[in-house]
Amino acid sequence: MAYIYDIYEENCPTRQVLDRLADKWALLILDQVQAAPKRFNHLRRDIKGISQKALSQTLKKLERDGLVSRTVYPSVPVTVEYALTPLGGTLKDTVAAIAHWAERHMDSVLEAQQAYDTALAAR
Amino acid sequence: MAYIYDIYEENCPTRQVLDRLADKWALLILDQVQAAPKRFNHLRRDIKGISQKALSQTLKKLERDGLVSRTVYPSVPVTVEYALTPLGGTLKDTVAAIAHWAERHMDSVLEAQQAYDTALAAR
DNA sequence: CCGCATCCATCTCGATACTG
C-alpha cells in the first residue's frame, strides 16, 4: 500500500488527523470513553478542568471523525452516551502508549525543565 | 512503581507532558529530527507550512522538556543542529505509532467526516 | 544562517445565561 500523501505537506489529510489527536482534550476523552460508554456530565465530572463548551466541541469533532459515537436515549430527562466506535477502538493502544510514556517519563521531563530554567536564570 | 498523580486531575504533571505532545507541530518536529540531527532552516523547509516563529517556539519547548538538544557550531555563519536526546529517543516508537495510525486510518476518518457533513446538510 | 522583537489579525476559551 503506497501512500499518496506526504505527511509534511500542507493540507495533507494525515496532518488533519494528527491535528485532531493533538487536541488538548481529545486524548483524555478517548481514554475516558475507551473502557465503557459515558454520559456527557459524567465525562465533565471526570475530566477535571474541562469546560462544558470545550467538552461539547471536542466530542463533536471526535464524532465527526468517526472516533466516538453519540447515542441518545429518549428518557426523561434525556440521556446521551458517548462511546468508542470500532474505528476509535483502533486508536486504543496508541492512546495507551502515549499515556504510559507520559507517566513513565514525566519525572525526567520535569527534571529537564528545572535544569533548563535554572541554567537560564544563571545567565 | 505507584503513580501519585491522577491523569485526570488538573495541573497533573502528566497533563503537562500530554499537552506538549498535543502541540500542532511537536510530533512532526520530533519525527523529523528522529532519524538524524537537522539544522533550523532544514526543518523549516521540510515541515511545510510552519512559520519560523512557530518552529522556534516549539523547538524551545521541546528543548526545555529535554526531548531535543540544541547544538551550536561556531562556524560563519552559525550552524545550529537539533537532535533527539536519549529521553526523546524513548518517544520514537510512540510517535511512529501515531503517525502510522494516522496514515492507516486517514481514509476512514475522511469518510466519516463526509458522512457526518452530508447527514448534517440533509437536515 | 539563525533567530528574536514587534505589530496586528485571528481564534480559542471560559464564564454566563438560556432552551428542550
Added chain:
DNA sequence: CAGTATCGAGATGGATGCGG
C-alpha cells in the same frame, strides 16, 4: 440532563524587520 448562544479576554499565529 444535555446542550446552544453570546460576549469579552487572552492566547496564538503569521508577516515583517532587524541583529548576532
